Amino acid sequence: MTEPACRAHPGGLRDLHAAGHQIEAHGRWHRHALRLTPWQEWAQIAWHPHPDRRGPHLYRPPYGGHSLLTRPIAHLTGRQIALWDVESRDWTAQPAAALAAHTLAHIRPGSVILLHDGPQVTPELLGALLTGLRERGLTPVTLNDLRPHRIGLREGWARLRGSYGG
Template structure:
């Protein structure tokens, strides 16, 4: 549990938000690809926005054409794991395979990994380093996995967004496309542009920011 608190809640050493003096925000989508992916891509194109998609091996196998579409798009495609399981539910061998899998394996440049649920075991950071992966978290949740409507979620999310924020969304929920439309409209009204994590660019979470994340996670 301590590893999960330090790794997920504090996030020290992982990539988190970007520069706070920028006009950029990164929208990220976990769990895809899904039948919802084409709609999300169409909305992003309408707003001339880019995003980062963290895909899973089972979803890619179920929707290979959509995975290829993402890989060929102007968006950034990264790894969400071989399985969608919390790190504490994986054996060390399974977690090694989890972290090693990537839809762009062999590609040049750093490869990113977002652990399912942001979860960490005592081995997560060590294995990520050995595998040459950089762990990425977020600082704002869109909460599109809840039962709230799109307007409510958009209002709550935009209230927390700051320049440089990394927003967690999901590729799959029915509410997400409308939520995305509202978020992009709200960001534009504030002069903020949606870009990929590489374009943000995401920065490592330091000691002070990590303590702020812990306090926010536990209501402090």
């Protein structure tokens, strides 16, 4: 979650946490790392919705964007970068059923699906995705339940093209 979203919906944040959802940081601002000064990027990565929480904190950079400083800052602030491999495209004007079909076509065991907390279509899309996952025998889990793995530059570019180009 971004800092403005947490400030705007503190009750929702508490409800999500109480329901057992994993809440991690998306930064203070929804800006690509290349549009931040180094000290802004430090503040972006170091911020967390639950600063008193123990253990590693995950950080999902807006747009998945990195600068040359992103990973070193993440390391120095005790963050791990969390990305996705399936983009739901819930930010487009497509109906939930079409978005769900597209998203489910790209899912494989261990996939991380990117959804957003702003679009009106997202709750309906999430319901359709959960149904589709159950029909495939897949169980949704938190990021802490997945084994982290590094991706190389080639896979990163392929994911970026797949998210926004096809």
